[in-house]
Amino acid sequence: EAGVVQSPRYKIIEKKQPVAFWCNPISGHNTLYWYLQNLGQGPELLIRYENEEAVDDSQLPKDRFSAERLKGVDSTLKIQPAELGDSAVYLCASSLSTGTGRNEQFFGPGTRLTVL
Amino acid sequence: QQQVKQSPQSLIVQKGGISIINCAYENTAFDYFPWYQQFPGKGPALLIAIRPDVSEKKEGRFTISFNKSAKQFSLHIMDSQPGDSATYFCAASKGDDKIIFGKGTRLHILP
Numbered sequence: 001e002a003g004v005v006q007s008p009r010y011k012i013i014e015k016k017q018p019v020a021f022w023c024n025p026i027s028g029h030n031t032l033y034w035y036l037q038n039l040g041q042g043p044e045l046l047i048r049y050e051n052e053e054a055v056d057d058s059q060l061p062k063d064r065f066s067a068e069r070l071k072g073v074d075s076t077l078k079i080q081p082a083e084l085g086d087s088a089v090y091l092c093a094s095s096l097s098t099g100t101g102r103n104e105q106f107f108g109p110g111t112r113l114t115v116l
Numbered sequence: 117q118q119q120v121k122q123s124p125q126s127l128i129v130q131k132g133g134i135s136i137i138n139c140a141y142e143n144t145a146f147d148y149f150p151w152y153q154q155f156p157g158k159g160p161a162l163l164i165a166i167r168p169d170v171s172e173k174k175e176g177r178f179t180i181s182f183n184k185s186a187k188q189f190s191l192h193i194m195d196s197q198p199g200d201s202a203t204y205f206c207a208a209s210k211g212d213d214k215i216i217f218g219k220g221t222r223l224h225i226l227p
Contacts, residue, residue, distance in 0.1 A: 004159070042205045042217025043160065056214060091159050105215070107159025 002026070004108035006092050012114045018080035021111045025073065025094030032069055033105060034077050035091040043091055043107075049075065050097065079113075087115045119143055122206050122218030130226050135193040137221045139206035142187065146208040150215070151180065151191050154203045163204070164191070196225045 005024040013019050025032050030051050035043035046065065048056040051072040060067065064083070069075040079086055089110040095103040121140045129135045141149075150165035166173045166180040166189065173180045179192040193200055206218040 040219065042207070042220050044217070045214040048214065093159070104162050107161065109157060109159050 004092055004094055004106055006090075006108040006111055008111055009109065010112050010114075012116065013082055014116050015084055016081040018078065019082050019113060020076050020078045021090050021092075021113075023075045023077070023092030023108060025075070025092070026096075026106055029094035029096050029106070030072065031095045031097045031103065032075050033091075033093040033095075034067060034075070035093065035107075037089040037091055037110065039088070046077070046090075082113075082115045084115050087113055089113070119216045120206060120208050120218040122221060124221060125219070126222040126224070128224045128226060129196045131196065131198060133196050133225075135191075135196045135200065135223055135225070137191045137204055137206070137223070138188065139190065139218055140186075140188045141208050143208070143210065144187065145210045146216075147211065148209045148215075149180070149182065149189050150207050150209075151178075152205040152207060152217070154205065154220075160205060193223075196223075198225045198227050201225050 007022050032049040034046040036046055037043045047060045047067050049069045052069055067077045089112050091107055091110045093105040093107040095105045097103055119142050123138050151163045152160035153163045154160040164175050164178050166182050168184050171182050177194045182189045201224050203220045203222050205220045207215045209215045
C-alpha cells in the first residue's frame with residue numbers, strides 16, 4: 001500500500017515569491033493534516049481537514065498561508081508571499097477517522113522549503 | 117507555552133544498552149501519549165502509544181512507563197541497536213484535539 005505522497009521533496013525560492021506544496025493521502029483516509037517542522041523541533045499542526053472541511057485551522061497564518069482539499073482527497077498548501085522565516089519542512093499526514101478519537105496518523109516524507 | 121517538555125535533547129548509547137527518553141506534560145486533560153520515531157529525510161512514524169489508565173506498555177524492545185501523578189512518561193529502548201539511531205518525539209493529545217509534540221531527542225547508538 002502506498003504511503004502519503006508529497007511533492008516536491010525540496011523547494012528553494014527567493015523571499016516574496018509564492019510556493020505551493022501538494023499532498024496525496026493514503027487511499028481511503030478521510031482526515032488530512034498539514035504540519036510545520038522547524039529544524040530541531042517537533043511538528044506543529046497548521047490545519048486539519050475532515051474530508052473537504054477544514055475543522056482546525058487555528059494555527060494557520062491566514063495572511064500568507066492558504067490550503068485547500070479538493071474532493072476530499074488531495075490537498076495543496078500555499079504560501080504567498082514567502083518570508084525567510086518560512087524555511088522549514090512541511091509535513092502532510094493522513095488518518096482514517098473511525099469515530100474512536102484515536103486514529104494513527106501516517107506522515108509523508110515532507111517538503112523541505114528554503115527561502116533565500 | 118510548551119505543553120510537552122522532552123529530555124535529553126540528544127543521547128548517545130552503546131549498542132546493547134538501554135536508551136531512556138523522558139517527557140513531562142502540563143495539561144491533565146491529555147488522554148493519549150504517543151511516541152514517534154523519525155529518520156532523516158522521512159516523516160515521523162508512530163512507534164508506541166499509551167493511555168493514562170495504565171502505567172506501562174511494552175512492544176518488543178520498546179516500553180513506555182507512565183506516571184500520572186507526576187505528569188511524566190518515558191520511553192525505554194532495551195538492547196539498543198544502531199538501527200534505532202533516529203530522532204524520537206513524545207507527544208500528547210486530548211480527545212480529538214491536535215497532537216502536541218515535544219522538541220525531540222536525537223538518539224545515536226554506537227556500534
